[in-house]
Amino acid sequence: MDEMYSREYEALVKYFENSGGDPRALRSSEYASMVINHNRVLHVSEVDGIQMRFERMENGVEVWITVNENVVVKNPVHLCFGMLPRSGRQIIRSHINVGDGSRVKFLSHCIFPKAVDIEHVMDSDVTIGMGASMEYEEVHIHGKSGRIRVVPKAIVNVGPGGYYSSTFVVKTGRAGNVDIDYSLFLSDNSSASLFSKIYGRYNDKIRVKESMYLKGRKSRGIIKTRMVLRDRSSSEVIGEVVGIGDDSRGHVDCMEVILDDATARASPIVYARNPKAKVTHEAAIGSVDKKQLLTLMSRGLSEEESIDVIVGGLLR
Amino acid sequence: MLSLRDFTVIRGGSKIVRDVNLDFEEGKIQIILGSNGSGKSTLAQGIMGIFPTDGHIFMDGEDISSLKVDERARRGITLAFQEPARFEGITVKDYLLISSREKKLGEVEDALRMVGLPRTMLFQEMDDSLSGGERKRIELASVLLMKPRFAILDEPDSGIDIISFKRIASAIKEMRNRGTGVILITHAEEMISLGDVASILCNGRVVVTGKPADVRRLFTKTPCPIREVR
Ligand SMILES: Nc1ncnc2c1ncn2[C@@H]1O[C@H](COP(=O)(O)OP(=O)(O)OP(=O)(O)O)[C@@H](O)[C@H]1O
Ligand SMILES: [Mg+2]
Numbered sequence: 001m002d003e004m005y006s007r008e009y010e011a012l013v014k015y016f017e018n019s020g021g022d023p024r025a026l027r028s029s030e031y032a033s034m035v036i037n038h039n040r041v042l043h044v045s046e047v048d049g050i051q052m053r054f055e056r057m058e059n060g061v062e063v064w065i066t067v068n069e070n071v072v073v074k075n076p077v078h079l080c081f082g083m084l085p086r087s088g089r090q091i092i093r094s095h096i097n098v099g100d101g102s103r104v105k106f107l108s109h110c111i112f113p114k115a116v117d118i119e120h121v122m123d124s125d126v127t128i129g130m131g132a133s134m135e136y137e138e139v140h141i142h143g144k145s146g147r148i149r150v151v152p153k154a155i156v157n158v159g160p161g162g163y164y165s166s167t168f169v170v171k172t173g174r175a176g177n178v179d180i181d182y183s184l185f186l187s188d189n190s191s192a193s194l195f196s197k198i199y200g201r202y203n204d205k206i207r208v209k210e211s212m213y214l215k216g217r218k219s220r221g222i223i224k225t226r227m228v229l230r231d232r233s234s235s236e237v238i239g240e241v242v243g244i245g246d247d248s249r250g251h252v253d254c255m256e257v258i259l260d261d262a263t264a265r266a267s268p269i270v271y272a273r274n275p276k277a278k279v280t281h282e283a284a285i286g287s288v289d290k291k292q293l294l295t296l297m298s299r300g301l302s303e304e305e306s307i308d309v310i311v312g313g314l315l316r
Numbered sequence: 317m318l319s320l321r322d323f324t325v326i327r328g329g330s331k332i333v334r335d336v337n338l339d340f341e342e343g344k345i346q347i348i349l350g351s352n353g354s355g356k357s358t359l360a361q362g363i364m365g366i367f368p369t370d371g372h373i374f375m376d377g378e379d380i381s382s383l384k385v386d387e388r389a390r391r392g393i394t395l396a397f398q399e400p401a402r403f404e405g406i407t408v409k410d411y412l413l414i415s416s417r418e419k420k421l422g423e424v425e426d427a428l429r430m431v432g433l434p435r436t437m438l439f440q441e442m443d444d445s446l447s448g449g450e451r452k453r454i455e456l457a458s459v460l461l462m463k464p465r466f467a468i469l470d471e472p473d474s475g476i477d478i479i480s481f482k483r484i485a486s487a488i489k490e491m492r493n494r495g496t497g498v499i500l501i502t503h504a505e506e507m508i509s510l511g512d513v514a515s516i517l518c519n520g521r522v523v524v525t526g527k528p529a530d531v532r533r534l535f536t537k538t539p540c541p542i543r544e545v546r
Contacts, residue, residue: 297386309414315405
């Protein structure tokens with residue numbers, strides 16, 4: 001049993017490293033970390049001020065992560081969730097609580113290298129305390145083929161003066177079927193940013209629905225999406241900011257490049273429920289910029305290489 | 317040698333540049349003068365292969381009319397646009413490394429210095445945070461790094477302050493000294509005087525070719541000297 005755990009652990013660490021992760025972070029006691037394969041927690045490391053609890057479920061793991069009050073977590077908390085088998089379903093139900101006045105950064109890697117038929121559901125609720133700050137970055141590493149369905153859902157409450165930012169990235173391997181659904185609720189003087197960068201290919205289907213409710217006075221929020229779609233992939237992006245509090249400010253910024261037979265639909269929704277709120281949006285969908293393309297080609301890159309450079313910049 | 321013979325450039329269905337016959341030599345600067353809308357940028361982009369053309373363009377005697385933009389670039393022709401593109405998420409360093417022959421940072425730093433930009437700019441993104449003048453100079457640095465046989469520079473000096481202007485002028489001279497044939501579109505007197513030969517473009521046609529000083533004098537008097545239209 002132990003041997004199987006350590007084999008899986010080593011395998012995940014290897015993929016994590018190959019995708020640019022620093023394996024020392026998973027081995028060092030200076031870093032809080034958690035490594036999960038399917039419904040097995042392979043490794044947990046806590047640092048001062050952070051508690052991690054978990055409970056095994058049939059198809060996944062329920063996780064509680066608590067950051068005490070007034071703690072500045074020096075190193076990013078590393079989460080590594082994966083499915084090494086070719087098929088199956090994984091549900092990660094997480095409850096993250098960041099105490100008043102604390103600061104923490106999460107770096108989450110989701111690894112599905114051999115996916116043939118995999119579903120990964122991430123169901124989170126996050127509470128950010130007064131004046132606390134949490135940054136969350138989720139990078140997906142998918143294999144080059146196979147069916148994969150990724151369903152990240154999150155409800156985030158940001159306390160007064162708090163800050164939350166999330167970056168969601170899928171650009172290596174096949175995105176597959178992605179269905180993001182995030183809702184954020186912002187209190188007085190709090191701010192938040194949601195940023196997703198996704199590269200869709202083949203018949204990938206990507207749906208991103210993000211809502212920010214600017215409930216508090218002087219709350220601030222931005223939803224930013226950068227997507228590149230090729231082949232027959234398609235996307236639907238719904239970015240919604242609702243201005244409720246006095247002097248709340250929200251912005252939706254969506255830019256998508258479509259190539260080949262890809263299709264994209266974007267609906268920025270700006271909704272003000274208070275004349276003192278201000279909510280704005282910009283959305284642009286189109287092919288690769290002609291001048292950028294011609295500039296790179298006039299330096300000797302082929303059309304395909306030029307597109308890679310442009311798209312790489314957009315998703316950086 | 318790059319030669320245009322009865323070279324015509326078509327844009328939006330109409331012949332914007334007509335029947336141009338010019339020879340560009342390596343290690344020489346050819347100045348192109350012309351008033352607004354005379355077709356200078358169209359000619360520049362026609363040579364690069366961006367617009368459809370009629371007539372011929374010969375490189376070392378071979379007609380390269382059917383070659384695409386990137387194929388021409390790999391033969392050693394490049395163009396710096398009048399309005400350089402912006403790139404989101406690409407740093408000046410990464411951008412310049414693309415055209416750098418040796419893919420070495422030292423080479424990129426030298427090029428940046430030659431156009432008078434600080435090293436700190438390497439890590440800046442090629443987006444709206446750069447001014448138009450800065451983007452033009454980065455474009456010139458990119459062309460320098462390519463060590464092209466022929467460089468078409470579309471008004472590299474417009475919208476540039478006096479000090480940077482001098483840097484640009486010396487960078488262009490350096491480019492010529494290294495053996496690049498420069499096709500330089502400009503309005504500036506100091507730039508024209510760098511030229512080995514100059515031509516005036518008027519309503520899409522080359523109407524005069526001669527010594528830069530003479531051509532400039534003629535151009536100041538009559539920017540578009542009328543000639544019979546065929
Ligand atoms: N898409 C187009 N279709 C048809 N004609 C065009 C198109 N774009 C530009 N033109 C015309 O081509 C002519 C030449 O334009 P061009 O930009 O080459 O001039 P230029 O000499 O570079 O001018 P400037 O000094 O302003 O840079 C102009 O008269 C312009 O109206
Ligand atoms: Mg022009």
